[in-house]
Amino acid sequence: MAFLFPSEDWVARYGEAINANPEYRTGAADWTHGVVALVIGASPPRLPEEVCIWLDLDRGVCREAKLVTPAEGAKAPFCISGDYARWKQVIGKELDPIKGMMQGKLKLKGDLPTIVRAVKAAQELVNSATMVPTEFFDE
Amino acid sequence: VDVTALPITLDPAVREAGLGPMLTDLMQQNVEQHPERRADFDRLRGSVVVTATDAEVAVTMEFRDDGLYVHGGVQGRPDLQISTDSLSLLELTSAKLRLGLPDPFHPTGRKVLRKLGSGDLKLRGRGLVRKPLMLVRLTKLLSVAAD
Numbered sequence: 037m038a039f040l041f042p043s044e045d046w047v048a049r050y051g052e053a054i055n056a057n058p059e060y061r062t063g064a065a066d067w068t069h070g071v072v073a074l075v076i077g078a079s080p081p082r083l084p085e086e087v088c089i090w091l092d093l094d095r096g097v098c099r100e101a102k103l104v105t106p107a108e109g110a111k112a113p114f115c116i117s118g119d120y121a122r123w124k125q126v127i128g129k130e131l132d133p134i135k136g137m138m139q140g141k142l143k144l145k146g147d148l149p150t151i152v153r154a155v156k157a158a159q160e161l162v163n164s165a166t167m168v169p170t171e172f173f174d175e
Numbered sequence: 176v177d178v179t180a181l182p183i184t185l186d187p188a189v190r191e192a193g194l195g196p197m198l199t200d201l202m203q204q205n206v207e208q209h210p211e212r213r214a215d216f217d218r219l220r221g222s223v224v225v226t227a228t229d230a231e232v233a234v235t236m237e238f239r240d241d242g243l244y245v246h247g248g249v250q251g252r253p254d255l256q257i258s259t260d261s262l263s264l265l266e267l268t269s270a271k272l273r274l275g276l277p278d279p280f281h282p283t284g285r286k287v288l289r290k291l292g293s294g295d296l297k298l299r300g301r302g303l304v305r306k307p308l309m310l311v312r313l314t315k316l317l318s319v320a321a322d
Contacts, residue, residue, distance in 0.1 A: 138230035138261040140193035148200050149208065149319035155265040 038171035041127060042076050042087045044103055046168060050089070051101025053167040060164055061096040064157035068094060069150050072161065073104075073112035079120035082173040091161070114146035116162070126162060127170050133162035179207045181216055182242030194227055195234040195245045201268060202243075202316045215312040216243070221302055223313060224249050226258035233258075254302030255309060263287075263296055271320045275311030283320065 039046040054060055074089040088109030092100040109115065116133075118126075122141045125131035134155065136142040144151060151158055181203050189195035206212050219238040226233040226249075235250040236243060249256075259267070271281035278284035290296035302309045 132229070132261070134261045134265065135227070135230045136193075137197065138193045138227040138232050138264070140191050140196075143193070144197070148197065148204050152201065152265050152319045153269055155262065155269065159262065 038169040041124070041168075041170045041172055042083075042089060042103070046170065047089050047101050047103050049168045050165055051091070051098045054091070054093075054098040054101070054161060054164040057160055057164045057167065060157060060160035063160050064093065064096040064154060067096065067154055067157055069113060069147075069154075070094075071112040072114045072116065072158075073109040074123075074162075075106070075109055075115055075117035076123050077117065077119035079174075083120055093161070096157075112146075114144075114151055116142055116144055116158075118142040123165075124172055124174075127165050127168070129166050132159075134159050179203075179210050179213065181206055181213075183245065184242065185245045186247055188247045189234060189245050192232055192234070192247065194225065194230070194232045195247070198225060198234065198236070198317065199243070199245060201319070205316060205319065212316055215315045219243075219309060219312045219316070221254035221306055221309050222251060223255045223257065223302075223309070224253040225264070226256070227261045227264055228258055229260040253300055254306055255298070255300040255313070257296075257298055259290065259296040263290055267296065267314075268317045268319050270318070272314060272318055275315050277314075 039049050072091045072093055076087045078084060078086050086106045088104050088106050090102050090104040090109060091098055118141060122131060122136060126133055126136065131141065133142060137144055183199050185195055185199065206216060221238055223236045224233055233248050235246045235253060267287055270283040270287045271278040277287040279288055287296065291298065
């Protein structure tokens, strides 16, 4: 069964996928810097507004994964944002998240030295999304 | 005067690509957290090209008397060229340093040195010989390794 991206069900499965990813668990064992928000840009008409996925992360574990409003998401200390098409590429393994950041296709906000120290964890965090059976509204 | 505010100018096109802002944000935030590194920024002179090979993105960083200017692509004849894939580029900034260069006695430093040896990370340019401190200052400015 596939889950529609970015729905509440999809986000719940994404949280499970993060916790099931041993590479993430190992790479993020020292992560105590709080929430990472993933922002998916609006893609009208099916996604009329920006959507934000709130990931409460601590020491290699995702304690909570939920959809929040963009205003709530903006409070996260770290934020990775991109438009819907880019996230679709990431989930489809067509775009490596680190490469996407270098190309400006994904934007990173927050204390850069902290996230660069945890770059493998950041990569695995985003790569965990590729493990969720996903259905896209434009396919 | 805020000594941690670095005089950095990015070409408009560079602002949209990720590599240039990422490198300059890293320098800026590093200096905010380690104000003593401002001296390394002030003493850096010359041009450095950084290329993320897999992302096919390159920037030229020109360190002048009045600050750092960042241009897209390879401009002029750089003193120093650093090229590797995106992940290795970030790993380079995470490497533990000894005397301003990757520490061979630390796993993160050894990883970088191995990539240099295998050619996965390329360092070249006349600056390596003529301006040896340039690389040391640059790595200190970009380093996020814990002290």
